[in-house]
Amino acid sequence: MEVFSCIVSKACELGELKDLRAFDGGPAISHLLYADDALILGEWSRGNIENTARLLRVFYICSGLKIKLKKSSLFGIGDVGEEVAIMARTLGCRVGEFPFDYLGIKVGAKTNKSCHWDSVIDTIKRRLASWKANSLSMGGRLTLIKSVLASLPVYYLSLYKAPNKATDQMEKLMRNFLWAGSSEDKKLSWVAWDTVTKSKENGGLGVSRLKDVNFAILAKWAWRFQIQKDSVWRKVVEMVHGGRGRWDFLPLNCRFNGCWNSIVKVLARRSFKGKSSKDIWYWGEEVNDVFSVAAVKLLIQDEVEISREQLMRWESWIPIKINIFIWRAEMDRIPTKATLIRRRIDIQDGSCYLCDFGDEDVMHLFIGCGFSFGVWSAVGRWCNIMPLMAFEFKDVLGYHEQVSGGKWAKKVVRGVVMITCWATWKARNDKVFRGSNPRVVDVVAWIKSWSFLWLKGRSKFSDIVWNEGVLNPMYML
Template sequence: MANWIGCKVNSIPFKYLWLTVGANMNRINNWRPVYDIFEKRLSLWKAALLSIGGRVTLIHSVLESLPTYFMSLYKAPVKVIKDLESIKEKFLWGGSNNVRKTHWVAWDRVSLPKKAGGLGICKLADANLALLSKWGWRFKNDPESLWVKIINAIHSGGSKWSFLPCNKSVRSVWVNICNVLNKPLVDNKTIRCFFKGEVGSGSDILFWFDPWLSDMPLKDLFPCLFRLKIVKDCSVLDRLADGGTWLWRFNPDSTSEMQELSSLSGMLSSFSLASGRDKWMWLGDSTGLFSVKSAKDLLVRSRCVPNVRVIDWCEWVPIKCNIFVWRLELNRIPTFDALASRGIAIFSRVCPLCGYEDESVIHLFISCRFAELIWHKISRWCHLPAIFAFSIKDLLDLHLFSRLGSTEKFVVQGIMISTCWCIWLARNKAVFSDIKPSVEGVFREMRALGFFWFRNRSRFQSVEWNDWCKFVIM
């Protein structure tokens, strides 16, 4: 055949479109190309020269997409996922294999969506499972495809009591994909539980194994009847076209069997076959269509913790400032008390801005005399009542409870974030450069930075400096 077609004869494993075909991808060594890609890309970046906002952007746009090609076909070993996540985590906090940095927020929290209180960084394990789930969707929706026919031919000798044909005696990528779809992941439900058949002619949907009459397969809803059934792998068409005759090993006679038979008969009485092709719906999205994004969202939602404090990200301040107040609200910034609690040696805990009390998040941004004077200036400038706060949450939510218009609230939200950022900059200058800050200097810097960001990062690009200083936005 090779001579007839005019191609070369090769052996397994071999490279095809940069993927290793026929290799045992459960071995760590066969994932070495992905490690090399990560290391090569990181060697071009200097984490210490990037803000945390820049590092988050690079993780979103580059590091999360690098292993996608491999993970769209192969189930990554746990060790590979752990190593690659470790590389991402180190890069996020400015470290590397040679430089160790403190990881201020747990990775489980970082990898939550922004709306759930995280930074929206996707876990590679979720991406891998979502990408592999697409093959199950394609298998069910493209029954006439050549690759589907090949899978059916290879795995037809396996167990027929399955949503997908799977012969585990045949070592293949398909077996790993089936294991992913059959593994409990979301609220102790499998991914395949979110596939539901929409019956047309009924020839391609299995009566007992595919969910079609309910969100669950009938074999799970009526286990007693399923045990009695002789032909278990019949299609909906086969079952409903035989005149309603049930083929039992012996007739149902127990109470549970009769109850199940009555319930099933009642469900089938209102159902009738239609013309046209059988279709499949994805219950993980309101559109009913499968997408890798909706599958990832489904997996992420299962990890979300209820009643978690979620901050509103401001559109017109830089990402680094939004991330800073996110950490600030979690009390995960390197103040003196936070460093001491982590066993890091410090010479003094005294606040570098006022010089009287020990530095903590609450003191530095709320109760410090230096901060109180700045908030007083902010309140006068923005025509707000005197600002009194008991927590960082009070500062970040101030715009929600003010009597200003919607535009002014939008501006005040960014001003509060920018002020916290400038207070932190002044604190760092005092600690590391021995520059004594002034209230007026911090206020001027905040107002200048705020004007620059607001004019260039929002839709109000016509605002002038004099109007900004008078807090006349529109």
């Protein structure tokens, strides 16, 4: 494509091909190239079209590479009427119509209308349909949402301000997938989406809100505008919009619609405490600080997020699904009988499944139940710490503070506490759905085996041995 670029540039230099000449000293643009895709721009005239056809022929003779004109399209901008079809026949290509897809982006569409975001929403739906969601744990679904689903619309969000209806539809698909494992099925959403989208430090799951992502990526254009002073796109923006805009460093001509107009208007709704010197703009406290989308998202979170008081800390050496379970349990958002009754689900008997005594809620199931008391007693002896004395679930989450030792001693016990809650919940569900009769000794065996496997496979203690770990999980410290 470098050869093709040289041929086009030479043709413009000789006057054989008339490029787009901007007024007020703006740039002259004849072609744009991306990988093997070419976009040729020029004045609208039969002579220019014919010379373009000759130029493509010369390129084919010189390089042996033939551009398939039948797959190419000709677009006329302005009052050209039926001339487009005539010129397309001259060139041997198709007639292009607005809006059209170019490099995966809708060009010429009114992207403030949600209907033009249907292709993005359909992409998310197709991706969801290809996954076997029923075989995924909640931790697996959360990982896919953060790494795949949330990134699918980023290309569009980097250029256009998404309408609220479109972002709401996309987040609805993510929300249904998180709680139901499907974009269509409807199940109880146990935690509000506003809480889910908070950072982990503020009591959420760290899923980014698409509106915040949209704003953060668009903000990068403001930064690029100040840094890339010699870029072609900046010169085009200055030529079209000129003057000064709502922001003191972004030009805006409200007579012209388009993506730059929407970008400036979106950014004008927020103010940044940026810094400038005589010659340069810089981001952050130091001159060498580099602008990042993540930094903008953090600024937005600091403005809108209210930290939720919590004791739960995410533990890296146990699976995500167990971390999520403890996160929900601390907020009393797991389907115990008491919680289901509060949500107006008909439950005839509210007593505990494991001990048949007392109402089954989070407090009783993990603290007051006789069955769980036996489990905690065995776990305390295994870890060589005092028996659990708890009056609320937060006391359970602070159990590791009784451990004397360094950072990893507390991390190990904190993980064991989470696994103990998970094993108790599993025993409860096995009795409810499988009709099994759980025993304390079996649950303790689960806790020991899971703790050993996950410590060995998910932490730095890959050389621990079962014969020692079954006696004390912290023997290696």
